[in-house]
Amino acid sequence: MTDLVTRVAQSLHDKWCEQMREKGFYGSTDPIGGYTLHDKFHSGLIPWPDLPESRRQEYLATAKAVLPEIVGEVFDSCIIAVCESCYAGHSPNKNGLHILVRAGYRSERIRCTAQAIRALRDRHLEELKK
Numbered sequence: 001m002t003d004l005v006t007r008v009a010q011s012l013h014d015k016w017c018e019q020m021r022e023k024g025f026y027g028s029t030d031p032i033g034g035y036t037l038h039d040k041f042h043s044g045l046i047p048w049p050d051l052p053e054s055r056r057q058e059y060l061a062t063a064k065a066v067l068p069e070i071v072g073e074v075f076d077s078c079i080i081a082v083c084e085s086c087y088a089g090h091s092p093n094k095n096g097l098h099i100l101v102r103a104g105y106r107s108e109r110i111r112c113t114a115q116a117i118r119a120l121r122d123r124h125l126e127e128l129k130k
């Protein structure tokens with residue numbers, strides 16, 4: 001997950017650079033001829049490894065802030081895709097069983113088929129908190 005946080009942070013920086021270039025900015029590492037006299041210089045338009053540590057930490061903090069939301073959403077989509085009971089909005093108990101009570105019938109215990117995905121989600125979200 002650390003790799004994912006770093007990759008997302010780098011992507012955020014790359015996207016920011018792309019948007020700045022579209023707005024007519026250039027950086028110190030842009031090739032001569034890649035910009036016009038009308039373009040404006042911006043010192044932040046440099047490759048990820050050249051960024052000051054403080055700037056890299058800001059991107060990493062942003063990535064860490066948004067990733068739990070995204071990761072949780074993706075895993076939750078997988079959970080409801082593989083388990084009908086989860087899809088129906090029933091949560092399994094701590095033993096991974098859905099206890100379905102139907103009027104006039106005995107309760108029915110169904111093993112949640114998304115337990116492995118749920119465990120994976122929880123592990124990843126826990127790692128993202130570190």
Ligand SMILES: [Zn+2]
Binds near residue numbers: 083085086098111114
């Ligand atoms: Zn389930």
